[in-house]
Amino acid sequence: MQDILNPRDANDVAEAIASAAAGGRRLELIGRGSKRELGRAAQADATLDLSVISGITLYEPEELVLSARAATPIAEIEKALEEKKQELAFEPMDYGPLLSKAPGTGTIGGAISAGLSGPRRIKAGAARDFMLGVSAVSGRGEIFKAGGRVVKNVTGYDLPRLLAGSWGTLAALTDVTLKVLPRAEDRATVLVFGLSDVRANEAMSAAMGSSCEVSAAAHLPRVSADRVPELNAPGKAVTALRLEGISQSVAYRKGKLEELLRPFGDLGSLDAVESRALWKNIRDVTPFAGRSGRAVWKISTTPSFAPVIAAGIHAASGADYFYDWAGGLLWLEMPGDKPEEDAVRAGLAGRGHATLIRASAAARASADVFEPLDPVRAAISQRLKASFDPKGVLNPGRIYADS
Amino acid sequence: MVAMPAPDTSVLSRREAIVAALRAIVPGEGVIANDVAMRPYESDGLTAYRQLPMVVVLPETTAQVSKVLSYCYENGVKVVPRGAGTSLSGGALPLADGVLLGLGKFNKVLEIDYANRAVVAQPGVTNLGITRAVEGKGFYYAPDPSSQIACTIGGNVAENSGGVHCLKYGLTTNNVLGVEMVLMTGEVVRFGGKHLDAEGYDFLSLIIGSEGLLGVVTEVTVRILKKPETARALLVGFPTSEAAGDCVAKIIGAGIIPGGMEMMDRPAIHAAEAFVKAGYPLDVEALLIVELDGPEAEVDHLIDRVSSIANECGSSTLRISNNEEERLRFWAGRKAAFPAVGRISPDYYCMDGTIPRAKLPLVLSRMRELSEKYGLLVANVFHAGDGNLHPLILYDANKEGELKRAEDFGNDILRLCVEVGGVLTGEHGVGVEKRDLMPTMFTKTDLDQQLRVKCAFDDKGLLNPGKVFPELHRCAEMGRMHVHGGKTAFPDLPRF
Numbered sequence: 013m014q015d016i017l018n019p020r021d022a023n024d025v026a027e028a029i030a031s032a033a034a035g036g037r038r039l040e041l042i043g044r045g046s047k048r049e050l051g052r053a054a055q056a057d058a059t060l061d062l063s064v065i066s067g068i069t070l071y072e073p074e075e076l077v078l079s080a081r082a083a084t085p086i087a088e089i090e091k092a093l094e095e096k097k098q099e100l101a102f103e104p105m106d107y108g109p110l111l112s113k114a115p116g117t118g119t120i121g122g123a124i125s126a127g128l129s130g131p132r133r134i135k136a137g138a139a140r141d142f143m144l145g146v147s148a149v150s151g152r153g154e155i156f157k158a159g160g161r162v163v164k165n166v167t168g169y170d171l172p173r174l175l176a177g178s179w180g181t182l183a184a185l186t187d188v189t190l191k192v193l194p195r196a197e198d199r200a201t202v203l204v205f206g207l208s209d210v211r212a213n214e215a216m217s218a219a220m221g222s223s224c225e226v227s228a229a230a231h232l233p234r235v236s237a238d239r240v241p242e243l244n245a246p247g248k249a250v251t252a253l254r255l256e257g258i259s260q261s262v263a264y265r266k267g268k269l270e271e272l273l274r275p276f277g278d279l280g281s282l283d284a285v286e287s288r289a290l291w292k293n294i295r296d297v298t299p300f301a302g303r304s305g306r307a308v309w310k311i312s313t314t315p316s317f318a319p320v321i322a323a324g325i326h327a328a329s330g331a332d333y334f335y336d337w338a339g340g341l342l343w344l345e346m347p348g349d350k351p352e353e354d355a356v357r358a359g360l361a362g363r364g365h366a367t368l369i370r371a372s373a374a375a376r377a378s379a380d381v382f383e384p385l386d387p388v389r390a391a392i393s394q395r396l397k398a399s400f401d402p403k404g405v406l407n408p409g410r411i412y413a414d415s
Numbered sequence: 416m417v418a419m420p421a422p423d424t425s426v427l428s429r430r431e432a433i434v435a436a437l438r439a440i441v442p443g444e445g446v447i448a449n450d451v452a453m454r455p456y457e458s459d460g461l462t463a464y465r466q467l468p469m470v471v472v473l474p475e476t477t478a479q480v481s482k483v484l485s486y487c488y489e490n491g492v493k494v495v496p497r498g499a500g501t502s503l504s505g506g507a508l509p510l511a512d513g514v515l516l517g518l519g520k521f522n523k524v525l526e527i528d529y530a531n532r533a534v535v536a537q538p539g540v541t542n543l544g545i546t547r548a549v550e551g552k553g554f555y556y557a558p559d560p561s562s563q564i565a566c567t568i569g570g571n572v573a574e575n576s577g578g579v580h581c582l583k584y585g586l587t588t589n590n591v592l593g594v595e596m597v598l599m600t601g602e603v604v605r606f607g608g609k610h611l612d613a614e615g616y617d618f619l620s621l622i623i624g625s626e627g628l629l630g631v632v633t634e635v636t637v638r639i640l641k642k643p644e645t646a647r648a649l650l651v652g653f654p655t656s657e658a659a660g661d662c663v664a665k666i667i668g669a670g671i672i673p674g675g676m677e678m679m680d681r682p683a684i685h686a687a688e689a690f691v692k693a694g695y696p697l698d699v700e701a702l703l704i705v706e707l708d709g710p711e712a713e714v715d716h717l718i719d720r721v722s723s724i725a726n727e728c729g730s731s732t733l734r735i736s737n738n739e740e741e742r743l744r745f746w747a748g749r750k751a752a753f754p755a756v757g758r759i760s761p762d763y764y765c766m767d768g769t770i771p772r773a774k775l776p777l778v779l780s781r782m783r784e785l786s787e788k789y790g791l792l793v794a795n796v797f798h799a800g801d802g803n804l805h806p807l808i809l810y811d812a813n814k815e816g817e818l819k820r821a822e823d824f825g826n827d828i829l830r831l832c833v834e835v836g837g838v839l840t841g842e843h844g845v846g847v848e849k850r851d852l853m854p855t856m857f858t859k860t861d862l863d864q865q866l867r868v869k870c871a872f873d874d875k876g877l878l879n880p881g882k883v884f885p886e887l888h889r890c891a892e893m894g895r896m897h898v899h900g901g902k903t904a905f906p907d908l909p910r911f
C-alpha cells in the first residue's frame with residue numbers, strides 16, 4: 013500500500029513537498045478524495061492527504077469575503093453562507109452522484125482545483141472568478157501567497173485564478189479566499205416542451221440575448237428529460253431557463269420571457285422549490301448518475317456549434333447527451349464503458365474542448381482525458397508546470413501523461 | 416522616482432542595423448526613428464516619467480508582430496507594447512534601448528456574434544468602440560474605465576481594467592473569453608475562444624493583468640451583455656464618512672449589489688461641483704452615488720430599500736433620479752472628478768489602492784494626518800462597493816520638491832492600504848510606479864514564484880523589463896532549486 017502523509021498545517025505540507033522534491037519522490041494530493049476517479053490517475057510514490065487542513069478562518073458577510081483552509085468541506089461553507097443568506101455563486105457541482113460516490117463530500121480546495129462551476133456559470137462566472145487570494149505550497153516546497161482579500165486587485169499576476177482548474181499539479185492549496193454573494197430571494201424556471209436541439213439552441217440564445225437576466229439555461233432531449241422528475245413531461249424534450257432575484261423582478265421577467273419564448277413551443281413553469289431541485293439535478297448531471305458502466309464526457313464549446321457537435325457524436329457512437337450553459341456545455345454518455353474518444357474528438361473538431369469525466373481507470377490511463385494541446389501551448393504548459401514544480405512532484409500525470 | 420534599468424550600450428550601438436531590420440519587416444511609416452516623431456510616445460498617463468524609445472514600430476498584422484518579436488528575441492532587443500498610452504502606472508513607458516511596439520493600427524472589430532454574445536476585436540479598438548459596435552442592438556461591453564473613449568481593449572487586457580460597474584459586472588478578466596497572442600519568440604498562440612473555460616491551464620487568467628510582460632495581444636474575444644432595461648441613481652449626502660461607509664456596508668449586507676456605488680469626500684465634491692454644477696450638496700463630508708439597474712419593478716423596489724437604509728444611516732440629503740437626464744447629471748460630477756481636481760491644482764497624482772471597505776474611516780483619517788505631514792491636499796474618489804480608493808494628491812511640479820513629496824505621500828497611502836489588509840493597486844497596475852513597493856505586499860518567495868511564471872513566457876526577460884518586478888534576475892538563476900537536507904525520504908509527519 014502506498015504511503016499516506018497527513019500534514020497538520022501548511023508548514024507540514026511544505027516540509028513534505030520539499031523532502032519529496034529532494035528525494036525524487038512524487039506525491040498525489042487529495043482533499044477528501046471525492047474526485048480521485050476523475051481525470052488521469054496521478055503516478056505517485058505517496059499520497060499527501062490534506063484533509064486535516066480544514067475550517068473557515070474568516071467570514072465577513074458585509075465585505076462579501078470568506079477564507080477557508082483548503083480541505084474545508086463545501087457543505088460546511090455552504091451552511092455558513094446560508095445562515096447569512098449568501099452563497100458560492102458559481103454553484104459548484106457535486107460529482108458524487110455521477111461518480112457513484114456519496115454526495116456532498118467535496119472540499120473547497122478540490123472544487124477550486126477542478127474548476128467546478130455549475131449552471132450559473134453563464135451569468136455569475138466560473139469558480140476562478142471568485143478566487144481572491146490563495147496561500148499554497150509550490151512543488152519546490154515553498155509557501156507562497158498571491159492575490160488578497162479584496163475584489164479589486166491587479167497587484168502581480170493573478171495566480172489565484174491560474175491555480176483554479178490546475179488539478180493540484182502546480183501547487184498544493186492550503187488556504188483560499190473567495191468572493192461570496194447574496195443568495196437570490198426568489199427563483200422560477202420557464203420550461204419549453206418538445207423542441208429540437210436546433211430550435212432549443214435558438215430559444216436559449218434568444219433568452220440569453222434578452223434583458224431577462226437568465227441565470228441558467230439547459231436543454232434536455234427526451235431521454236435525459238425523462239430521468240429528471242421535476243420536468244414531468246414524459247416523452248418530450250424540455251428546455252429550461254432559470255430566473256433569480258427579488259420576487260417582483262422574477263415575476264416580471266418571467267412574464268417577459270414567456271412572451272419571448274411562446275413562438276417556440278408549449279410553455280410550462282416551475283416554482284422556487286421545484287426550481288431548486290431541477291437545477292441541482294442538472295448541476296450534478298443526475299440524468300447520467302448511477303450508470304457507472306458508461307463513459308461520460310463533458311464538452312465546452314461555442315453554444316451555436318453544440319447541436320452539430322452533439323448530432324455528429326451521437327451518429328458515430330450512439331451517445332445520449334444534454335446541454336447546459338445555454339448550449340455551451342454538452343454532457344455526453346456513451347452507450348458502454350468505452351470512451352469512444354475518436355468519435356468525440358472527431359465530432360468536436362477542435363471547436364472547444366472535451367474532458368473524459370467518467371471511465372474506468374484503464375480507459376482514463378490510455379485516453380487523452382483532457383483536450384490535447386497544440387505544440388506551442390503544450391510547450392508553454394510544460395514550462396509553466398516547471399516554474400512551479402520543477403521536479404514534477406505534484407500530481408504527476410494528472411492532466412497530461414508526460415507532465 | 417523609480418529608476419529604470421540602465422540601457423544596454425551594445426544594443427544602442429547597433430541601432431542603425433536594428434532600425435533597418437525592422438523596416439524590412441514593417442514597411443513605410445510603420446517604423447519611426449526620429450526624435451521629433453517619436454515624442455508622442457515618450458510617456459503614458461503617468462506623465463512624471465518620460466523616455467524616448469530607441470525606435471517606434473507600428474505593425475498592422477499579426478505576422479508582422481511575430482517577425483518583429485522573433486527578430487528582437489534573436490538579437491536581444493527589449494520590447495515595450497503600447498495601446499493608447501493611458502496607463503496611470505507607467506506600464507507603457509518606453510526604454511531607451513527598446514522597441515516601442517504600438518498596436519494602434521490594430522483597430523478593427525473583426526466579428527460580432529450576437530447568437531453567442533461575443534465580439535472579436537483587434538487590440539487597438541477602444542473600449543468604447545466595442546460598445547459602440549453593438550449598442551444598436553441593445554448590447555454593451557460591461558467593463559467601463561473612465562478612460563474608455565481612448566484606452567484600447569488590448570491595454571484593458573494587459574491592465575485588467577475595471578470601471579464603475581465592475582462590482583456587479585466584473586473586471587476585464589471576468590469578461591474576456593479568448594486572446595490571440597504573440598510570444599517573445601515570435602510564436603503565435605491562442606488561448607480560449609468563444610467557449611467558456613480553458614483546456615488545461617488557464618493561461619487567460621495569467622495574461623489578463625500581466626501588464627505587457629508575457630506576450631503581445633493581437634486579438635481579443637469579449638462577451639457582450641444586453642443593456643439593462645432601466646437604471647436609476649440615488650445621490651446621498653452624509654455628515655461623516657463613517658456614516659457613508661456604514662451605509663455601503665448595510666446595502667451590501669441587505670443582499671443588494673448595485674450596478675455602481677461611488678463615494679466622494681468633501682474636497683472632491685467641491686471640486687466636481689465647481690467644475691460641472693451637478694447640483695451636489697456642499698455641506699456634507701461624503702457623497703454616495705448608488706445606481707440600481709435592471710427591470711423597472713426591481714429598480715423601483717431597490718430604490719426604496721436603499722433610501723430607507725440611507726435614512727437609517729443618518730443621511731443628511733437624499734435625491735433620487737426620476738429620469739435619464741437627472742441620472743446622468745448625478746454621474747457628471749463623479750465622471751469629471753479627475754479633470755475637476757486638475758482645475759484646482761496645477762498637478763495631481765492619482766493613487767489606486769484597495770482596502771477592505773470597513774477600514775474606510777480609519778484610512779481616511781490616517782490620510783488626513785499624512786496630508787498635514789506632507790503639506791499637500793488630497794481629494795478622494797472611491798469605488799465604494801469594492802473598496803477601491805482613488806486619492807488624488809494635489810501638487811505643483813514647478814515647486815521644488817513637491818513632486819517628490821507627492822510621491823512619498825502616495826507611497827505612504829499605499830503602504831497604509833496594505834497594512835489594513837488591502838492591496839497596492841485595484842485597477843491601474845503596478846507598472847513602474849508601484850514596482851518598488853511590491854515587497855510591502857509580497858515576500859521574496861511570493862515574488863520569485865511570479866518571476867518564474869514570467870520566465871516560462873519570456874526566458875530572456877526582453878518583454879517590458881523594469882516594470883512590475885523590483886529586481887531583475889536571470890531566468891536560469893530563478894529556476895535553480897536549492898535543496899536543503901533532503902536525506903530522509905519524508906520527514907516525521909503523522910501518517911497511517
Ligand SMILES: Cc1cc2nc3c(=O)[nH]c(=O)nc-3n(C[C@H](O)[C@H](O)[C@H](O)COP(=O)(O)OP(=O)(O)OC[C@H]3O[C@@H](n4cnc5c(N)ncnc54)[C@H](O)[C@@H]3O)c2cc1C
Nearest residue numbers: 498499500501502506560561567569570571573577627632
Ligand atoms: C483619465 C483616466 C481615467 C482612467 N480611468 C480608469 C478606470 O476607471 N479604470 C481603470 O481600470 N483604468 C483607468 N485608467 C487607466 C488606463 O486607462 C487603463 O489602464 C487602460 O486599460 C490602458 O489602456 P491603453 O490602451 O491606454 O494601454 P497603454 O497605456 O498603452 O498600456 C498599458 C499597459 O498595457 C500594455 N499593453 C498595451 N497594449 C498591449 C497589447 N496589445 N499586448 C500586450 N500588452 C499591451 C502596455 O505594455 C502597458 O504595460 C484611466 C486612465 C486615465 C488617463
